Amino acid sequence: xxxxxxxAKAAGVSIATVSRVFNNSALVTRETAERxxxxxxxxxxxxxxxxxxxxxxRTRTLGVLLPDLYGEFFSEIIRGIDDRARRDGYQIxxxxxxxxxxxxxEIARSMLGRVxxxxxxxxxxxxxxxxxxxxxxPVVLLNPREEQNHCSSVRLDNRGGSLxxxxxxxxxxxxxxxxxxxxxxxxxxxERLLGYREALLAAGLKPDxxxxxxxxxxxxxxxxxxxxxxxxxxxxxxxxxxNDNMAVGLISALTAAGVQVGxxxxxxxxxxxxxxxxxxxxxxxxxxxxFAMGRAGAELLLTEVQSEEEVEPSHVVMPxxxxxxxxxxxxxxxxxxxxxxxxxG
Amino acid sequence: xxxxxxxAKAAGVSIATVSRVFNNSALVTRETAERxxxxxxxxxxxxxxxxxxxxxxRTRTLGVLLPDLYGEFFSEIIRGIDDRARRDGYQIxxxxxxxxxxxxxEIARSMLGRVxxxxxxxxxxxxxxxxxxxxxxPVVLLNPREEQNHCSSVRLDNRGGSLxxxxxxxxxxxxxxxxxxxxxxxxxxxERLLGYREALLAAGLKPDxxxxxxxxxxxxxxxxxxxxxxxxxxxxxxxxxxNDNMAVGLISALTAAGVQVGxxxxxxxxxxxxxxxxxxxxxxxxxxxxFAMGRAGAELLLTEVQSEEEVEPSHVVMPxxxxxxxxxxxxxxxxxxxxxxxxxG
DNA sequence: TTGTATGCGTTATCAT
DNA sequence: ATGATAACGCATACAA
Numbered sequence: 001x002x003x004x005x006x007x008a009k010a011a012g013v014s015i016a017t018v019s020r021v022f023n024n025s026a027l028v029t030r031e032t033a034e035r036x037x038x039x040x041x042x043x044x045x046x047x048x049x050x051x052x053x054x055x056x057x058r059t060r061t062l063g064v065l066l067p068d069l070y071g072e073f074f075s076e077i078i079r080g081i082d083d084r085a086r087r088d089g090y091q092i093x094x095x096x097x098x099x100x101x102x103x104x105x106e107i108a109r110s111m112l113g114r115v116x117x118x119x120x121x122x123x124x125x126x127x128x129x130x131x132x133x134x135x136x137x138p139v140v141l142l143n144p145r146e147e148q149n150h151c152s153s154v155r156l157d158n159r160g161g162s163l164x165x166x167x168x169x170x171x172x173x174x175x176x177x178x179x180x181x182x183x184x185x186x187x188x189x190x191e192r193l194l195g196y197r198e199a200l201l202a203a204g205l206k207p208d209x210x211x212x213x214x215x216x217x218x219x220x221x222x223x224x225x226x227x228x229x230x231x232x233x234x235x236x237x238x239x240x241x242x243n244d245n246m247a248v249g250l251i252s253a254l255t256a257a258g259v260q261v262g263x264x265x266x267x268x269x270x271x272x273x274x275x276x277x278x279x280x281x282x283x284x285x286x287x288x289x290x291f292a293m294g295r296a297g298a299e300l301l302l303t304e305v306q307s308e309e310e311v312e313p314s315h316v317v318m319p320x321x322x323x324x325x326x327x328x329x330x331x332x333x334x335x336x337x338x339x340x341x342x343x344x345g
Numbered sequence: 346x347x348x349x350x351x352x353a354k355a356a357g358v359s360i361a362t363v364s365r366v367f368n369n370s371a372l373v374t375r376e377t378a379e380r381x382x383x384x385x386x387x388x389x390x391x392x393x394x395x396x397x398x399x400x401x402x403r404t405r406t407l408g409v410l411l412p413d414l415y416g417e418f419f420s421e422i423i424r425g426i427d428d429r430a431r432r433d434g435y436q437i438x439x440x441x442x443x444x445x446x447x448x449x450x451e452i453a454r455s456m457l458g459r460v461x462x463x464x465x466x467x468x469x470x471x472x473x474x475x476x477x478x479x480x481x482x483p484v485v486l487l488n489p490r491e492e493q494n495h496c497s498s499v500r501l502d503n504r505g506g507s508l509x510x511x512x513x514x515x516x517x518x519x520x521x522x523x524x525x526x527x528x529x530x531x532x533x534x535x536e537r538l539l540g541y542r543e544a545l546l547a548a549g550l551k552p553d554x555x556x557x558x559x560x561x562x563x564x565x566x567x568x569x570x571x572x573x574x575x576x577x578x579x580x581x582x583x584x585x586x587x588n589d590n591m592a593v594g595l596i597s598a599l600t601a602a603g604v605q606v607g608x609x610x611x612x613x614x615x616x617x618x619x620x621x622x623x624x625x626x627x628x629x630x631x632x633x634x635x636f637a638m639g640r641a642g643a644e645l646l647l648t649e650v651q652s653e654e655e656v657e658p659s660h661v662v663m664p665x666x667x668x669x670x671x672x673x674x675x676x677x678x679x680x681x682x683x684x685x686x687x688x689x690g
Numbered sequence: 691t692t693g694t695a696t697g698c699g700t701t702a703t704c705a706t
Numbered sequence: 707a708t709g710a711t712a713a714c715g716c717a718t719a720c721a722a
Contacts, residue, residue, distance in 0.1 A: 001480070001481050003698090003699055003700085004699065004700065005699080013708075013709085014708065014709045014710075015699090015700080015701095015709090015710095016701085016702085016708070016709060016710080016711090017707085017708060017709075019700070019701060019702085020701095020707095020708090023701085027707060027708085028707065028708080029707065029708095032707080032708085044477065044480070046454050046457045046481070047454075047457070047458075047699080047700075048399075048457060048458035048698085048699050048700070049455060049456070049457055049458035049459045049700095050395050050398040050399045050404070050458035050459060050698085050699080050700090051399055051458060051698070051699035051700035051701090051714090052458075052699080052700055052701080053395040053458075053459075053700090053714095054393075054395045054396055054399055054698090054699080054700070054701090054713095054714045054715065054716090055699085055700050055701040055702075055713075055714055056700085056701065056702095056714090057714080059395070059459075060455075061438075061459075069420075069423055069424045069427050070424050072417075072420075075414075075417075075420035075423075078414055078420075078423075078439075079414045079415050082414050082439075082440075082441060086440075086441075086443070091438065091440050091452070091455065092438075092439065092440070093406075093436065093437075093438050093439075094423075094427075094437065094438075094439055095427075095431075095436050095437070096427060096431075098431070107436070109391050109392075110394060110405075110436065111394070112391045112392070112393060112394055113392075113393035113394035113395035113396060113397075113398075113715085114394045114395060114398075114404075114406075114459065132389065135346070135389070136346050136391070274619065274620055275619060275620045275623045278620045278623045278624055279623055280625055348714090348715055348716085349715065349716060349717095350715080350716095358692075358693085359692065359693045359694075360693090360715090360716075360717090361692070361693060361694080361695095361717080361718075362691090362692060362693075363716095364716065364717055364718085365691095365692090365717095365718095367716095368717080372691060372692085373691070373692080374691065374692090377691080377692085392715080392716075393714085393715055393716070395714090395715080395716095396698090396714070396715035396716040396717090397715080397716060397717080398698095398716095399697095399698045399699065399700085399714090399715080399716075399717095400697080400698055400715080400716050400717045400718080401698090401716085401717065402698075458699085458700095
């Protein structure tokens with residue numbers, strides 16, 4: 001295929017001129033430019049991006065490193081990033097490390113020279129990798145366990161979401177509220193659990209370890225949790241599943257056991273996945289706007305990438321809004337809109 | 346940051362040796378190699394991928410160009426591609442052209458030099474762009490309207506899916522089956538409609554234009570279709586929505602109108618989106634395995650990318666399997682597995 | 691086994 | 707306004 005040299009030769013100019021034409025430099029006569037364009041078109045010349053990157057040290061690409069490319073959450077994050085990035089003409093290079101933290105370093109390295117900045121959603125143990133990346137590229141962290149003062153971050157207000165949910169349940173009269181937790185190593189799971197305990201204390205209730213049922217964020221663990229729950233005496237009147245997947249399993253198990261969810265027992269979730277509103281009863285949960293998170297992250301990263309001087313890292317916290325539907329026993333019609341969403345308490 | 350030259354100098358060797366060490370060449374003494382590794386580590390040297398790409402003409406990256414990054418379908422395609430690609434150590438560079446075919450050329454060009462091959466799901470009108478890309482890179486087409494003999498492709502058996510669905514409905518005794526179509530320009534929509542007509546004819550029934558209600562694949566168009574449907578006299582006993590989104594709208598509108606879906610009227614969809622099994626009644630539909638499509642496409646692309654000589658384009662057709670649940674009025678328990686899936690007829 | 695030198699396809703700095 | 711030429715950071719053919 002034709003290179004810039006071929007075009008230059010065929011147009012009877014130097015490669016410098018061709019380069020200028022393709023970069024819309026003003027320092028070139030209209031006639032020359034037109035001739036070059038025509039020749040380039042005839043030769044079907046496409047500039048090589050790798051070569052451009054090498055000289056300019058810019059790629060107009062944002063790297064995205066996620067645990068996985070699976071599921072609504074990550075998919076929406078990607079879409080949010082892409083949405084914001086393309087407005088500035090940036091592309092995205094995505095990669096998942098698939099639960100293998102060892103791959104984080106490897107992938108980050110392979111992105112060097114191919115991206116102008118990197119957005120990462122990685123476990124704590126990869127913090128040293130983050131530091132290394134940070135030395136060469138702007139980095140934005142997604143949901144880090146704690147704010148890293150050297151890079152910007154976007155975090156989800158898990159704690160606030162839990163607080164709002166428990167406050168709502170307490171407000172409905174519940175005094176014995178169980179929780180189904182997520183994986184111990186998971187930041188979100190951890191924060192949601194802490195928010196739950198905190199909310200109980202704030203309401204004058206005492207967190208009780210027997211009310212904390214272990215789950216792993218997967219549907220089946222919610223299913224299993226139902227059994228443990230029903231064995232408790234006295235039986236809790238409400239269960240807060242720390243994610244919707246588990247709430248789904250919980251509801252089907254409880255329903256199968258003859259428990260009327262919403263009436264006999266309140267069940268709530270966290271995430272507001274698509275199916276939440278299609279469940280029967282429709283699931284009361286906490287809405288997480290992954291799209292907005294991705295967009296916010298891209299916003300931060302782009303300003304760093306496009307700025308000449310160092311920018312102060314900033315930390316944005318995404319709100320987690322309570323969405324009242326039926327599974328908590330509330331009358332869903334009291335909510336403000338058709339989807340039953342209301343502001344967190 | 347350190348370059349290969351810095352490492353060479355600090356280790357007291359030439360850059361060629363450093364390069365050999367990083368490429369695991371056997372032509373280097375163990376001691377030299379160890380010294381280079383140590384020095385490289387001390388200097389925190391990371392090779393620049395753009396420079397590597399430029400010299401080797403390889404990127405170990407697959408480009409993915411989709412209409413959008415939104416929704417389950419594309420998300421699953423991406424995951425399928427990624428799943429297969431990373432097995433061979435490839436990354437993926439994804440981009441959406443967001444319903445702007447003009448951007449297809451632009452994006453494809455920007456990928457040159459950054460990917461070893463390109464997977465595209467583009468409209469017919471971009472066929473000339475495909476040809477241009479094809480001259481420089483291996484290309485795999487996703488769901489092209491017709492097989493392009495110059496590049497490999499992965500297509501969905503829309504026609505077969507429709508046939509299976511209509512056969513099933515006919516088998517249940519329905520003789521007046523309406524359809525809600527998709528956007529006219531959409532390949533899938535088109536093929537699903539043709540399959541419907543064909544199946545009717547094969548069953549000795551006559552396609553009737555008044556039974557073909559226009560939709561646009563969005564939930565609301567299914568909602569609106571209900572009105573048209575109920576106005577028909579005689580009223581069809583079954584409706585085949587050409588995608589699940591519209592089926593969702595259809596079911597809620599019909600239910601609101603007092604029609605018992607599954608009993609008074611059979612409603613079926615196409616795609617088998619996640620919520621299909623959570624609907625009440627659970628949706629009978631045609632399962633589309635987007636993950637498998639992505640994986641199959643990546644498989645084809647990788648063989649082309651990694652092969653020395655030209656490979657013959659191959660065309661794979663992904664099956665679309667009938668999933669019998671409740672909305673068609675069938676007893677879902679007759680299906681073979683818990684999810685109610687059965688082979689297409 | 692290691693080093694030298696050239697090239698990959700651009701952009702950018704000088705000249706002219 | 708245009709051209710020569712030196713980078714950019716690496717891989718590799720060839721020499722030693």
